[in-house]
Amino acid sequence: MKDYLLSEEDCEFRATVREFLQRELAPRAAAIEEHEDWDCVRAVVRALGQSGYLKLMFKDLYDGPLTAPGLTHATILSEEAAALNYAFETTIATAISCAYPLHRYARPEIKDRYLSGIVNGTEIGAICVTEPNVGSDSAGMSTRIEFDESNQEWVINGFKRYISNASVADTYIVYGISDPAVRAQQGMSAVIVPKETPGLRFPRTYAFMGRRGCVVGEVEFDHCRVPADHLLGQRDEGFRIMLSMFNFERVILGGSGLGVARSAFDIATAHAQQRVSFGQKLGCKQLIWDRIAEMSWRIDAAELLTYRAAKLYDAGTLTPKELMKPASMAKLVSTEIANFCANHTVQILGGDGLTKEYGRAEQIYRDARALTIVGGTSEMVKYLIASRDLPSLKLDL
Structure with a gap:
């Protein structure tokens, strides 16, 4: 019943993506698995960006042949990449997951600054949610995101773990509590933290039983400061x-x-x-x-x-x-x-x-x-x- 729900255009897209990945990812898959070769990962990410495949979720940015690009096509890309190397697919899925809130919630000038590199394949994104005592119960996080009125900056303090693309990403979307006086669902915010931010550290990366070549590690925020306009959406909307x-x-x-x-x-x-x-x-x-x-x-x-x-x-x-x-x-x-x-x-x-x-x-x-x-x-x-x-x-x- 392969592709029963997909249109003819969707199926043609799958064939094109499969051919692309056979050319770009398949020859590098063994090096990613056996040597955790990040250069190979970055090379395929760049190729995906140059071909427009990282813009599938963003109709205003996409300029390829699809008449209505969207999550269906991003899912096809994910399926085809995971069939060859799931570690690599994790890297691009995380990057797209970072691009998604940037595209939807970032202020226009900030979106232009951080989104373009990710969707063009020249930069990598990461999402910071999980903590030592917070997994599926993400509302219980202890990371704090406070606003410094005098300097018009957000100050981030906290510790995240099991973060895909930690240390190799260029842009981090960080979730934390901005109003501890209310329920976490009502007092959480999300901010953009670029890699060069002072106080941003990466204590270690993990060695997993699988997904070799996918970099996963810890991210620490020690009085990290980002400008007020690095907030996604509104305060407490995280x-x-x-x-x-x-x-x-x-x-x-x-x-x-x-x-x-x-x-x-x-x-x-x-x-x-x-x-x-x-x-x-x-x-x-x-x-x-x-x-x-x-x-x-x-x-x-x-x-x-x-x-x-x-x-x-x-x-x-x-x-x-x-x-x-x-x-x-x-x-x-x-x-x-x-x-x-x-x-x-x-x-x-x-x-x-x-x-x-x-x-x-x-x-x-x-x-x-x-x-x-x-x-x-x-x-x-x-x-x-x-x-x-x-x-x-x-x-x-």
């Missing part, structure tokens, strides 16, 4: 800005999960049709074809949910609150299925699935595990889905 970003991000993660699942499935089906065991091709065994069938229908289900959410977003007929459920479903199902497919692919390959010498199955297995955690855990998005289906109840997290 929580609403963050929620709108999360809907966008979760649909993109649906594309990421699809790409990883599809990549695992391709390896499993090829092996099942080639490997001979007890005188028969492996795929002739009921236990194997059962696993292949399970993977196949689950991928179709994930595709339908993901592109339904993307199309709903692009249609612009739903409020952010209404879009929360389909976006959460896309994220939940696609990322869970990516793990399902990665796990069963390794099992189908047996010993070959555990080694680096016999293909990418073990890499995909390690990469997939992050998908059900980043961008809202599976448990959190289930809560968001249920909260829409049980409107008369106040669910207890």
